Every structure is written in structure tokens, then in C-alpha cells.
Amino acid sequence: xxxxxxxxxxxxxxxxxxxxxxxxxxxxxxxxxxxxxxxxxxxxxxxxxxxxxxxxxxxxxxxxxxxxxxxxxxxxxxxxxxxxxxxxxxxxxxxxxxxxxxxxxxxxxxxxxxxxxxxxxxxxxxxxxxxxxxxxxxxxxxxxxxxxxxxxxxxxxxxxxxxxxxxxxxxxxxxxxxxxxxxxxxxxxxxxxxxxxxxxxxxxxxxxxxxxxxxxxxxxxxxxxxxxxxxxxxxxxxxxxxxxxxxxxxxxxxxxxxxxxxxxxxxxxxxxxxxxxxxxxxxxxxxxxxxxxxxxxxxxxxxxxxxxxxxxxxxxxxxxxxxxxxxxxxxxxxxxxxxxxxxxxxxxxxxxxxxxxxxxxxxxxxxxxxxxxxxxxxxxxxxxxxxxxxxxxxxxxxxxxxxxxxxxxxxxxxxxxxxxxxxxxxxxxxxxxxxxxxxxxxxxxxxxxxxxxxxxxxxxxxx
Amino acid sequence: xxxxxxxxxxxxxxxxxxxxxxxxxxxxxxxxxxxxxxxxxxxxxxxxxxxxxxxxxxxxxxxxxxxxxxxxxxxxxxxxxxxxxxxxxxxxxxxxxxxxxxxxxxxxxxxxxxxxxxxxxxxxxxxxxxxxxxxxxxxxxxxxxxxxxxxxxxxxxxxxxxxxxxxxxxxxxxxxxxxxxxxxxxxxxxxxxxxxxxxxxxxxxxxxxxxxxxxxxxxxxxxxxxxxxxxxxxxxxxxxxxxxxxxxxxxxxxxxxxxxxxxxxxxxxxxxxxxxxxxxxxxxxxxxxxxxxxxxxxxxxxxxxxxxxxxxxxxxxxxxxxxxxxxxxxxxxxxxxxxxxxxxxxxxxxxxxxxxxxxxxxxxxxxxxxxxxxxxxxxxxxxxxxxxxxxxxxxxxxxxxxxxxxxxxxxxxxxxxxxxxxxxxxxxxxxxxxxxxxxxxxxxxxxxxxxxxxxxxxxxxxx
Numbered sequence: 001x002x003x004x005x006x007x008x009x010x011x012x013x014x015x016x017x018x019x020x021x022x023x024x025x026x027x028x029x030x031x032x033x034x035x036x037x038x039x040x041x042x043x044x045x046x047x048x049x050x051x052x053x054x055x056x057x058x059x060x061x062x063x064x065x066x067x068x069x070x071x072x073x074x075x076x077x078x079x080x081x082x083x084x085x086x087x088x089x090x091x092x093x094x095x096x097x098x099x100x101x102x103x104x105x106x107x108x109x110x111x112x113x114x115x116x117x118x119x120x121x122x123x124x125x126x127x128x129x130x131x132x133x134x135x136x137x138x139x140x141x142x143x144x145x146x147x148x149x150x151x152x153x154x155x156x157x158x159x160x161x162x163x164x165x166x167x168x169x170x171x172x173x174x175x176x177x178x179x180x181x182x183x184x185x186x187x188x189x190x191x192x193x194x195x196x197x198x199x200x201x202x203x204x205x206x207x208x209x210x211x212x213x214x215x216x217x218x219x220x221x222x223x224x225x226x227x228x229x230x231x232x233x234x235x236x237x238x239x240x241x242x243x244x245x246x247x248x249x250x251x252x253x254x255x256x257x258x259x260x261x262x263x264x265x266x267x268x269x270x271x272x273x274x275x276x277x278x279x280x281x282x283x284x285x286x287x288x289x290x291x292x293x294x295x296x297x298x299x300x301x302x303x304x305x306x307x308x309x310x311x312x313x314x315x316x317x318x319x320x321x322x323x324x325x326x327x328x329x330x331x332x333x334x335x336x337x338x339x340x341x342x343x344x345x346x347x348x349x350x351x352x353x354x355x356x357x358x359x360x361x362x363x364x365x366x367x368x369x370x371x372x373x374x375x376x377x378x379x380x381x382x383x384x385x386x387x388x389x390x391x392x393x394x395x396x397x398x399x400x401x402x403x404x405x406x407x408x409x410x411x412x413x414x415x416x417x418x419x420x421x422x423x424x425x426x427x428x429x430x431x432x433x434x435x436x437x438x439x440x441x442x443x444x445x446x447x448x449x450x451x452x453x454x455x456x457x458x459x460x461x462x463x
Numbered sequence: 464x465x466x467x468x469x470x471x472x473x474x475x476x477x478x479x480x481x482x483x484x485x486x487x488x489x490x491x492x493x494x495x496x497x498x499x500x501x502x503x504x505x506x507x508x509x510x511x512x513x514x515x516x517x518x519x520x521x522x523x524x525x526x527x528x529x530x531x532x533x534x535x536x537x538x539x540x541x542x543x544x545x546x547x548x549x550x551x552x553x554x555x556x557x558x559x560x561x562x563x564x565x566x567x568x569x570x571x572x573x574x575x576x577x578x579x580x581x582x583x584x585x586x587x588x589x590x591x592x593x594x595x596x597x598x599x600x601x602x603x604x605x606x607x608x609x610x611x612x613x614x615x616x617x618x619x620x621x622x623x624x625x626x627x628x629x630x631x632x633x634x635x636x637x638x639x640x641x642x643x644x645x646x647x648x649x650x651x652x653x654x655x656x657x658x659x660x661x662x663x664x665x666x667x668x669x670x671x672x673x674x675x676x677x678x679x680x681x682x683x684x685x686x687x688x689x690x691x692x693x694x695x696x697x698x699x700x701x702x703x704x705x706x707x708x709x710x711x712x713x714x715x716x717x718x719x720x721x722x723x724x725x726x727x728x729x730x731x732x733x734x735x736x737x738x739x740x741x742x743x744x745x746x747x748x749x750x751x752x753x754x755x756x757x758x759x760x761x762x763x764x765x766x767x768x769x770x771x772x773x774x775x776x777x778x779x780x781x782x783x784x785x786x787x788x789x790x791x792x793x794x795x796x797x798x799x800x801x802x803x804x805x806x807x808x809x810x811x812x813x814x815x816x817x818x819x820x821x822x823x824x825x826x827x828x829x830x831x832x833x834x835x836x837x838x839x840x841x842x843x844x845x846x847x848x849x850x851x852x853x854x855x856x857x858x859x860x861x862x863x864x865x866x867x868x869x870x871x872x873x874x875x876x877x878x879x880x881x882x883x884x885x886x887x888x889x890x891x892x893x894x895x896x897x898x899x900x901x902x903x904x905x906x907x908x909x910x911x912x913x914x915x916x917x918x919x920x921x922x923x924x925x926x
Contacts, residue, residue: 030780091782097678160780187684201683205781214745216560216896220664220866221650223796224766225757227750230791231700231769238701241694282677287690287821294688303687306694307784312771313792317493317623318668318829319554320794320867321770321895328693329776331783333686358750366781403683404783432784433679 001455004448007139012444016107016118018048019131019443022087023105023120029065029088029160038065038156041087045134045154046070052134053141054152060172062164065156069172072141073149079461080149081454082178084411085130085185086158089122090432097434107440112191112428117437124438125431129184129424130154132443136450145451147458151178155407158185161205161367162407169414179461180380181411182453184446186401186423191441193271194392196384197421199299199400200408202334202371204344205307208351209362210236210326216312217322227358229326230311236354236361237328240304244290247304247332249350252343257336259300267295270397280428298402303333329366333402340368340406369406372419379460380420387422387452391445422446422453464918467911470602475907479570479581481511482594482906485550486568486583492528492551492623501528501619504550508597508617509533515597516604517615523635525627528619532635535604536612542924543612544917545641547874548593548648549621552585553895560897570903575654575891580900587901588894592647592887593617595906599913608914610921614641618870621648624668624830625870632877642924643843644874645916647909649864649886654904656734657855659847660884662762662863663871665797665834667807668770671814672825673699673789679775680785690821692789693774699817699824700791703767707753710767710795712813715806720799722763730758733860743891761865766796792829796865803831803869832869835882842923843883850885850915854908885909885916 008015027041028034042059049057049070057070065088073080092102100106105120118128133152140146153176155165169176186197210229217226242248259267272295278286288297297303311326313319332347334340348363355361374381376398388396401421408419424446430436471478490504491497505522512520512533520533528551536543555565563569568583581591596615603609616639618628632639649660673692680689705711722730735758741749751760760766774789776782795810797803811826818824837844839861851859864884871882887909893899 030782031778090784091776091778091780093776093778093782094679159782203683203783205783207781212744212746212750215893215898216557217744218866218895219766219768219770219794220666220796221864221890221894222744222761223768223794223865224764225749225751225761225865226744226746227748228768230772231704231767232750234697234700234769234772235704237694237697241698281675281680281685281689283675283689283821284823285690285819285821286688287675287695287819288688298685298688301687303682304694305682305686305691305785306697306775307682307782307786308775308777309693309697309789310773310777312769313554313556314771314773314790315494315554315556317554318670318792318794319493319556319622319770319895320666320668321553322768323771326772327777329781331682331686331781333683356748356750358746358748360747401684402686402688403681427684430678432681432782435678 001145001451003143004139004451007143008444008448015135015447016440019118019128020105022127022131023122024103026103027088027156028091029157030091038088042066042068042156045087048134049152052138060168062168064164067156067168068152068154070152071150074146078148079179079458080151080177081457082151082153082176082181083133084181084183085133085154086126086156087130087154088156088159090159092121094434099435112426113439113441116440118440119435119437121436123436124425124429125436126158126185128438128443129446132184132424132446133450135447140451140454147454151176163367165407166410169410173414176415178415178417180457181415181417181419182422183405183419184422184424185405186403186421187425187427188423189271189397189399194388194394194396195399196381196396197401197423198376198398199373200371201402201404202338202340202369203331203404203406204334204340204347204368205331205366206344206347207327207329207364207366211324211360212358213324216324219320219322222322226322227356228322229359230323232356232359233326233328236351237306239354245288247302249346251346255337255339256302264296268293270295270399299400300335302335302338305331307331333404334371336371336373338371340370344368369404370409372408374418378418380418380457383457383460384420384422384453386456387449390452391449464608464914466606467602467914470606471907471911478598478910479903482581482591483568485590485594486585487566489566490551491554492620493554501551505529505531505619508550511597512615515601523631525631527627530619530631531617532615534614537609541611542642542921543614543640544920545614545616545639545644546596547644547646548596548617549589549619550593550617551619551622553622555584557897562898575889576902576904579903581903582898582900584899586899587888587892588899589621589648591901591906592909595647595887595909596913598910603914603917610917614639626830628870629873632873636877639878641878641880643920644878644880644882645885646882647885647887648868649866649884650888650890650892651886652734652860652862653889657851657857657859658862659844659859660864660886661839661861662836663834664865664867665801665803665832666794666867666869667797667803667810667831668794668829669807669810670790670792670827670829674787674823676787679787682783682785685785689785690819691785692822693786695819695822696789696791699814700769702817708751710765712809714809718800718802719765727759731756733758733862762863763798765798765801768794770794796867797834799834799836801834803833807831832867833872835871837882841881843881843920846920846923847883847885847916849919850912853915854912
């Protein structure tokens, strides 16, 4: 494994170019218009996996976007690493806030990344992080350093709730058997503070529609006398949280795991500067549930956020319309042991009960996922920790993330193995936002660290 | 005047065709993209006024969209009627709710209009109603029935707050001198219940912007810890009204004229079926300020309506974004003696005070106008009433409308004359909404009634 640094030096320009090529395809899973681009991306991922040394690779059809499956089996008696990632990306809106087009990747130097960062939708989430694994495999196969079997499952629906992955996993249970699942779809605390994600929040995502009159009305002739769906929806949303930013849905907190004082104290020891945090976001104050710190609010506490809201006239200038309809997309991040299906039901029931009889309300559940927490005393975690120590010179910090990878808890349940979340992104990567980027240093560091995980995991597993 | 019905019979097809031609030009004053169409419409109106018998007509430049001015002076000793109307229209959004394209007028039969109605943006508001006056003038000049002087002032900024009309009026005070101002930009109770509008609400229109972090964030990584501008804006809007739908802005009601029990009782006598009203709008219940009837809520009470609201991801599917910004367009309808400039200030001050320190708020005043009430014992009102009696066979009901024509109170102040609001539209005309239309019967009835007003007004004025 001593040759990995040399190999990176010799190949880094090509590694960057290959990633850029992948980033040029707008694989937006949420928008049916990009169906062909989704297929094209899957085909490119498949051929890159074959190039990197997989014995077989396949674009597997599902009722939705396809899953790319590939494998290289050395020996049935050796352990198997299953790599999960996704080739789909978030929609790039709002486009006007991008400094360069989202699907024309460019490398630019930034304060945090003097070595340059790749700017493009999906640069970090998750094409960049997924592709680290492809290149790490290439290194291992080219240099005779692959110590175990490896399987890849790269899906195309992560950004829309992995709707058909459960179906795929159940259909392919035997083929997917493994000793550990390796995922790079999270971040670390800082470039000099490596961390491994040990928890993820769950998710319930719904869309609501409030209807007043059967048509848009003149706000002068009807205003004051007929319900305005935008005013009503604002009131309904406002009532979902109280003055302490506590969520008011009955039963919402019933299953929430309360951390012990000891656990909270340990969390508080993680390096974090509130001043830095506020400065980076250009805010005068943070905002959240009373009684919890910012780190706690963003990881161990559930949330309710409006992700989008619209209705009435939203063009230039003024229009005195009393709209017929108002809409909102609302997501709730969940923590152990909240059941997203139950929470979705509680939301729906409560939201419907909030509506005055002057409007009609529809709640449409989009998707969801269970929260996940992993112990740190497993072989997988220890191998990952050792790999980071090797390449960063520091023991990584176990960290619970506020994000969600809804499918993670399903992996554990269906495939009966532990998941290791080795993320190399940073908070500043602007994933899901305009100007998403991924540090070139982080990309290469990921490729450097992954083979060490394979080595240590195989060694420790065989002991 | 006995020949007006015959003249209508002979010319009604042409009258419809001419109106359709005007409706085909998308004169959307709110959108700078339609500047050329605005100019084109002004030119067409000018040439139609000349065709109808005006001695002079002119497209007068203003710092905004031009005003068309025209006149026919018979004799300086005769009284002068000043006709006001507007050639601009509301934006047609949302386009997908139109059954036929908004700028391709078609005549279709409806339940209310078995004779057909013209469907197009501006059909009623105000191209159709404005053009009735042009055709009434044509009849009078062609048949030697014009009894007095007439002036036309047709503006292009009514739908955006008549921003430059005050300037125009002050610049042209002498030229605009008149004995009465005649406007058809309102409605009547029903085809068989003629009414004359005696009051209009004022207006204050503002746009608000709430900013959280300096960029869109991932709702998993930041959700719960950083203010969500959509949640915050919803809370701020919700707090603008209380549980009785009373507006909570301090000082908002200070200048509101309270009607006497007698006046309210008289209002309650107007023909109105709540059941019909709810059925037409397909609502289970009305919604408004506690202690007032639907008719009162929509005419003599002030309101606060969100006319548009947007932020975050509003496309297909799901996006877990914590948006940086949220926006709303908010209008308040005002009643005597509320001062729109003062109300705008009160709103701004209060709204800014509502914002938590985790967000920043901007309030941008758009435009506004004063409320207006006119007495019914004037020569103008009596002449109009007599004209309706002649053509409808019924005395029209004086009615206060909930709509606003912000410029009306200015006319009274600057030109020192009374305004007569002879509207021929119906509530069901869907002005400002998709599928705006104007009954062919109403259009022709307007052209038939207007010359009688000229006759009676001149006679009564000279007595």
C-alpha cells in the first residue's frame, strides 16, 4: 500500500478529468425530463467500474431509475466490502445564484481549498465521493493490493428517497451479501479534524396543498370575505412550532431518544466555534429549539423545515390576486427511535385538523427514512479509524450528523451488516445549494484512505 | 337617442371585432418585457378615439407608460364629461388555468351569458368597459346626439398603481377641466340588478423579503439550528391577524370609519345570498373578521391579504433545502379614512419589529391609493341613475365596492369634480383571474346606457 501516494501523484489529473466528465451529465433524479441523462450516467458508471477492475458490471433496471451493480470476487473465503453510493444529484435551482453553470465543472481555488475545489452539482454529493471508491479500486487492482472481495451498488434515486432500492435489495439479497457496507456520502469536521459519522437523522418529507375558492379571485372584491390560502397556510405552518421552537404535532416527541448528560457533555467537547459558524453563514444569531446547543439541534434533535412554499403571483411587480391555492414542501428530520411512517401519519392527521372549514387541505407524503446510529466498537469502525490515522495522522472523531441517508437503516435490517460512513466532504461544500464544490485535496485524500480501510478490515476480520 | 338600439343592432358585430383586436395586444404594464405592446395599444386607442369623432387625440408620454388623451369640444359653455379608463391589463398568470389563451379572445356561451361572453385578459378590466365609451361616443357623433363636450384620459398604469397619473394630471390641469368624471371600471350586482358604485377601498401594496443564512443550506446539516426564512415568514404573516381575523398592526384601525347601525342595516338589505356566494366559489364556509357580514367584510372593512409568496424549492419532487430567502407580496385594502401612506409606514415598522434576530427583513412599498366614497345627491349620480332606469327599467342600487381604483380620490382633489362609477361588469367576470370574461350583453348594455347619461347630465346640469 506504500505506493498509493505515488500512484495518486501520477494519475491525479486523469482522476479529476474523469470526475468532471461524470459531473457534466445532469443526472437530476427529481425531474422526469432528465431520464435519458440518468441512464447515460448509469452507463458511464458501469464502464468506469469495469475499467477499474470489476469482473462484472450491470445497469439493473428498477421500476424507477436503474441501479449500477458491479463486483470483483477474489475468493469466497475472503470478506466482502459492499460500496454504496449514488449517481443522481439534487436539482440545481436557483440557477442564478451559481457563479458557474452547475453542469460545467471547473476547478477554482478558495480560502479553504488553496489546492482548488471542483465546482459542480454533485461534485461532493455524491458523484465525487462515490468516484473516490472507483479510483481506490483501480489503484488496488492495478497494484495487486486488493485484499478482499468488493461489490458496488450505485443507485440513482437517493435524492428522491431511494424509492426502489428496498425492492432492489430484496430482489438481490444473495448477490449483495457482504461483511461490511462502506459509504462516502457524509462529511468530516474539518480538513485537519477527520471524523466518522456514527449517526444519521431520519426523514419524513410531505407536500401540502391548501385550496380556498375554486379560482383565483380579485383581492379587492373578495379580500376579507373569503379565505386566503396563503394566509391560512402561513398560520397552519406557524402553529406547527411553539415559542420555544418545539414542534407541536401531538405525539411527535414520543419516541425521541433522550441523550444522557454524559453523552451530551461528550458531544459538547467536539471542536466547534459558534462565532465562526455564524460568521460563515452571515447570521446575527442561530435559531432553534430552546434548551439545546447548535450541535445538538443539528444532530440529535428532530426538526420541521419548510423546504419550499409558493402560491399567488410571484412575478415582477404587483398583482392583487387572492389565490385559489397555496403549497408547501415540508420535511422533518427524525432521530432514534422515531418511525418515519408513524410521524408522517401524525403530521397528516394534525395538519388536516388545523385547517379551518373555509379551506380544503391535501397532504401528500413524498418519502422518508429511518434514523440510524452505529456503535464504534465494531471491526468496521476500528478499521476505518485506523485508516484515517494512517493518512491524516490523527484519530477520527465519531460524530452524529444531522443529515439523512434514508436507506442506511434498511441496509442493516436487510443485509445484516454494519455500515461505515467514511465521508470526506466539508460543511462548506454547499451540497444541495448553488456552487456545490468538493476540495481536490479531499477527493485525493479519500482515494488515499480507502485502500487502507480494505487492508485493515481484511486483516482484522480474519483475526 | 331613440336610435341607439337600432345602431347597436347594425354594428354589434363590428363593435365586438374591434374590441377583440384591442384584446389581442398583451398590454401588461407590470412586466417591462411588454413595453412595446403598451405603446402599440396606446396608439390603437388613440386612432379609435379619432375614428369615433374626437377632434384631437394624443399619446402623451409620461415617465412610465403613456396616457392617451383625446377630446371633442362642441361649445365652451356646455358642460364637459371626462372619461377615465385604462388600457393596461393584469398579468395573465397562472397560464395553465386558462381554458383559452389570454390574448386570443373568443366568444363563448356560459350559464350567466347565454348571449356569449368575450374571454380574454382585459375583456372586462378595463379594455371592454373602456371601449364602451368609445363606441357610445361614435354613436352620439354619428347621429348628432352628443349634447356636451367630452374628454378622454386613458392611462396605462392602473394595474401597477397609476404611478405617473398624478404627475400627468398636475401637468395638464387646465386641459382636464370638467364637470363630471365618468369611469366604467367596476361591476354591478347582477344583470337584472343594476347598481352604481359609491365607494372604493384604498390600497397599500408591499413586498417583503426575509433572509436567513447567506446561501441555501442542506436542511439535514443545518435544519433545526439555523433560522428557516419560510418558517419565520409564515410565523410573521400569521401574527398579522388574530383569532378573530382582526389585523394586529398597532394603529391600523385608528382612522377606520365605523358605519352607523342604520347604514349597516341599509347595506344588509342589498340582495345577497350567502348560499349562492359559497356555491359559486365552491367553498364550505366564508372566512373573515368576526362581527361583520360577508358584504361588510368585502366593502367597508380593511383587509390584509398575501397576494403571492415564494421561497425554497418549488419544482417537481422533493429537495431538502433550507432556503436563504423567502418572499411575500402583501396588500391591504383600506377604507375611509385610512391614509395609505401612513398604513404603509405602520406595516413596515411593525413587520420589521416582528423579525427575530436570526433573520434580516426588508419591506419594499410597491404602491397605494386612498379610499373613496361619493354622495348620491349629486347631479352626476342622479343622471347616471336615470340612465340605468331608462335602459334597465330599474333604479340602480348604490353600492360600496371592495375594490380599489387608487386614482379616484386624487381626481376629486386635483380636478375638483365628482366621479361617477358606472360599471357594467359582474362578479363572475374573473377579473385578475384566469378566464377573465365580459358578457356581450353587458358590453352592449353599457354602450346603450352611456349616451343617456350624457343627455340627462347635460339637461340636469343646465337646469
